[in-house]
Amino acid sequence: QAQLQESGPGLVKPSQTLSLTCNVSGGSLSSGGYYWSWIRQHPGKDLEWIGYIYPSGSTFYNPSLKSRVTISLDTSTKHFSLRLSSVTAADTAVYYCARMKSSSMTIYYFDLWGQGTLVTVSS
Amino acid sequence: DIQMIHSPSSLSASVGDRVTVTCRASENIGRYLNWYQQKPGKAPKLLIYAASNLQSGVPSRFGGSGSGTDFTLTISSLQPEDFATYYCQQSYSMPYTFGPGTKLEIK
Numbered sequence: 001q002a003q004l005q006e007s008g009p010g011l012v013k014p015s016q017t018l019s020l021t022c023n024v025s026g027g028s029l030s031s032g033g034y035y036w037s038w039i040r041q042h043p044g045k046d047l048e049w050i051g052y053i054y055p056s057g058s059t060f061y062n063p064s065l066k067s068r069v070t071i072s073l074d075t076s077t078k079h080f081s082l083r084l085s086s087v088t089a090a091d092t093a094v095y096y097c098a099r100m101k102s103s104s105m106t107i108y109y110f111d112l113w114g115q116g117t118l119v120t121v122s123s
Numbered sequence: 124d125i126q127m128i129h130s131p132s133s134l135s136a137s138v139g140d141r142v143t144v145t146c147r148a149s150e151n152i153g154r155y156l157n158w159y160q161q162k163p164g165k166a167p168k169l170l171i172y173a174a175s176n177l178q179s180g181v182p183s184r185f186g187g188s189g190s191g192t193d194f195t196l197t198i199s200s201l202q203p204e205d206f207a208t209y210y211c212q213q214s215y216s217m218p219y220t221f222g223p224g225t226k227l228e229i230k
Contacts, residue, residue, distance in 0.1 A: 047167070047210060047221035062218040096166055107173045108214040109157040113166035 002027030004097050004114035018084040022097030029075045030055050035100040036080045040093040087121045127222035135230040144196045144225045146211035151191050155215035158196045162207045
């Protein structure tokens with residue numbers, strides 16, 4: 001049974017770059033049909049999809065964050081990463097890594113999540 | 124972006140009650156709608172995908188229906204472990220978006 005686990009600094013200074021890693025255990029990042037995603041949840045509870053990376057290297061980023069986001073993947077070390085540049089207090093949130101997959105009906109959904117990690121942006 | 128709206132935003136109910144949560148999309152999304160349950164301090168958990176398909180391992184008291192813009196999540200007989208926040212999410216158009224959630228509380 002695959003599991004996801006986020007890691008990274010819990011505190012980032014304004015204007016710096018937030019960097020998080022998601023380790024995948026019990027499964028393979030190279031498996032076709034899975035899209036490796038990042039989602040965040042602000043303290044007020046809204047969930048926001050940041051984007052995904054596919055094993056081929058193709059990515060999608062939410063236009064609201066696109067200019068600041070990079071998601072990368074390392075199949076040899078079984079982890080994928082998030083970088084968010086020029087952070088402000090508005091980027092304070094719980095960040096989740098998640099697996100997105102599609103059913104035979106071509107609908108995509110997030111079927112596996114990490115436990116989440118709180119990142120606070122503050123000086 | 125497609126906006127998702129929940130109603131009600133919060134709901135009080137008792138163990139054994141039948142409960143319905145509604146989600147509305149700002150445009151027609153067919154049946155590209157998923158439901159998640161989140162408990163405090165935990166990650167969301169997938170309950171329903173494609174509007175009415177029960178995710179493996181999810182109890183059969185959970186059910187989903189709807190298409191187009193209006194969707195419902197029904198819990199047929201509330202159990203103590205069902206008190207949580209429920210979110211809908213559309214997978215019709217990127218970026219995929221979530222609703223603000225309905226918090227289900229104990230009466």
